[in-house]
Amino acid sequence: MNAVAQIEAPSVIGAMAQHYGMDRKAFESTLRATVMPQGTSNEQAAAFLLVAREHNLNPFTREIFAFPAK
Secondary structure (H helix, E strand, C coil), X not given: CCCCCCCCCCCHHHHHHHHCCCCHHHHHHHHHHXXXXXXXXXXXXXXXXXXXXXXXXXXXXXXXXXXXXX
């Protein structure tokens, strides 16, 4: 049988959660409750975390801030 293997790449939220030793869902809810502006989309959160990860910045210690787009 020719089955196609699907490889699921880890999400940026999952990677960041693992970096901080947190469960993915707990990390995301903590991030949204403490760091992200209310009403932030999943795409905006992902972009924010990509920048934080790329520059090795910790959003919880205020090394990077999330601002709503104008």
